[in-house]
Amino acid sequence: MAPGLPAAMDRPHFIGIGGAGMSGIAKILAQRGAKVAGSDAKESATVEALRAAGATVHIGHAAEHLADDASCVVVSSAIRKDNPELARAAELGIPVVHRSDALAALMEGLRPIAVAGTHGKTTTTSMLAVSLGELGLKPSYAIGGDLDAPGSNALHGEGDIFVAEADESDRSFHTYAPEVAIVLNVELDHHANYASMDEIYESFETFAGKIVPGGTLVISADHEGARELTRRLAGKVKTVTYGAAEDADVRVTAVVPQGLKSEVTVLLDGQELTFTVSVPGRHYALNAVAALTAGAALGIPAAELAPALAAYTGVKRRLQLKGEAAGVQVIDSYAHHPTEMTADLEAMRAAGGDSRILVVFQPHLFSRTQELGKEMGQALALADASVVLDIYPAREDPIPGVTSELIIEAARAAGADVTAVHDKAEIPAVIAGMAKPGDLVLTMGAGDVTDLGPLILDRLSQ
Template sequence: MRSLISKRVHFIGIGGAGMSGLARISLSHEIVVSGSDAKDSSVVKALQALGATISTSHDAHNVDGADLVVYSTAISTNNPELKRAKELGLVTLTRAAALSILMSESKSIAVAGTHGKTTTSSMMAVALQSCGADPSFAIGGTITASGSNAHRGTGEIFVAEADESDGSFIEYHPFAAIITNIEHDHVDFFATLQDVAQAFVDFAATIKNDGFLTYCADDEGTKALAATITSCALVSYGTGAECDLHLDSIELEAMGSRARAIWRGKVVGFIELQVPGHHNLLNAAAVLATGLNLGFGAAELLTGLATFRGTGRRFEIKGTVHGVRVIDDYGHHPTEIDVTLQAARRFAGDGRLIVIFQPHRYSRTQAFYKEFARVLDLADRTIVLEVYAASEKPIPGVTSRLITDAMNHGEYIPNFIEVTDSVIDNAQPQDVIITLGAGDVSSLAPIIVDGLSRRFG
């Protein structure tokens, strides 16, 4: 970033997960940072505390005095700040282009995949810190231990979450990459699974020739992709003995998981996690395989993984009141919800599992409503809120009722107050209540915790 700008950079949509990370790193370079966002938030306040000047409205004059303007692809071309920047002849970069510049100054590791990107990239950063590497990182979620989604490290490695949703991850050209899995998602951008798979093929082709791709051999999509790669080395992980890093002796517990790790025929230790689920063991295996292939020690990597306490909005426990446990999770795709609810069911034990789900985007709801219905029926009670549009225009006939009508016991309740009142009034000790989705459903979790505290005293 310093190579492009010496005075001031302005971020349009600075409160977003990806943009806020770039802003943090820019501030650490002692660049003057300004930005705008449609709403105030804890992220905006944190950046202001670090020295950023932020407006909570989009105004053309916010960019006056800037040397560079960074924007996400979610920003409309009619945004007054973006239009003003182009009228003034300012350099404008997409978020992906700006991130690629930061990554180019380091040995970069890009973490991609339909599911698990945020957790895996967070694990990677923590594991490398345990090795004394002090990596830089830019991640789409907050690492629980550090309370941050980005860091400018002193080491040579940069860990970046590589989001495939708009195809822009082909700009990164990493030294190493992880692909956790490949499924159809982001149906507003990718019409078919084949389109998604091709995007990942294009991404893998950008890995440096002397670098490598770490891929999950348990996933059919990534396994098929790996079979086509000839431009870089391959490192596989999974539960099969043929993998470079394979797991066995797997143990899944209520709030943790454990597995023996075997690296190219040699037992290197046990992965022991404080986060639940088989999927998180695979995420950790990706990190261990990548770290080992980079030359880091197994003991140090495993110690880092053992200290990992999770990422914000990924099976995040928000509170426990009178035995009622409240969890918030970002899951918004049927596969993500499936593994999350399986972990939640183990966590609930003999208690009930109560889910409040908010579908994210009309296009995703239309494409996957039957799959949503199937996995949500794993809960004892499921309340479905109305679709969170995420800037999409409504699609005729597409509402959350598509999901509840296909369920055995789904409840369609669009009113937030009615939902929280119902859940609070009917909660029993040992229940697990989980708010689920990528929209603003997360705001309900603290309200439920507060309401339970008042009810039970």
């Protein structure tokens, strides 16, 4: 039976409660009986889902939104120090708790699986949550994206397993003490917080060092960054590798595309298992193998978990079909790092056959564009044509000289057909003018580019 409410979190106030990570923790606390309150910048489907779960949500940030009797204030690294609710908490002496500490408290007394890596965390966490649920294990989970509806990114389950996405961006994943940890890949990203690959490796080593005694690290045998981390951790933690590499402990022997699905065959403990992954792309197939390996490390029979993985049919913003109009399919992709962009475009190329691929790409963060703009442009060369928007700043201030033009120049140098569009409102008309029956349109990026899918479909249907 899952534990109850963590001490001192019976009346939490979340600043930025509608965020992907924050909303999940708030939902679980509400389901455990906490009196949850918070604020967010704007109304959203997630905010409505939280209200339906019993939370009080204010729109906008103001000191008066924080109740005097709040037991703690929960924040993420995105919350600025001059936030009025944070200042009010200091005046009242209310403890401030980082999101990761709140999530760690929710996992106490359970068997946590923490999913880390530069790419693929949300998908792999979701695959575990869905497949464990299919087996009747009633897991709790906290995911960085919605499974099938707003607010479906988290659940307080009655079982003893807790599956959590472990975010490396601000080193907050050092807070967790998992029984099983997954590292999908290791690359340089989050340039505002990490200056070098050595710092990234040190951070992941710290994360792996938090695995409880007797626990297991599940890590890719294919990704060079993950292999280097494995070398650095030799003798320090029990490790199980997975992948297509010949030396993988759980070896992928085949990934066969079947339209928008894949059939995957693995060798695990001398046993050959073939199962279906209900989303397209080799990278998603490997995510499923990571989930299978983690479940086996937790003692779940692989022969039972493998077929249960087919129940996962996707998470919002991960190659999510938004609809079809005038013979054109519109698909939403969260990809914002060159590796993710390449993987999703290759998956669409394999699944779409002879279909043309048109991309609406919105770069995310000035710092990421400064460091990886060239590689983003090269990734866009995999599309038949692309439209590039201005940079979505999120939490960052502009950096002089860093614009979408860095990506566009690199894309054109790689032979890509790229158009710059500065006004997002023009995109539906631009795409309607480009698209032909049979085309695939991808809205791609971690910002508000996701909002364009329905607008493009509306324009195509006219």
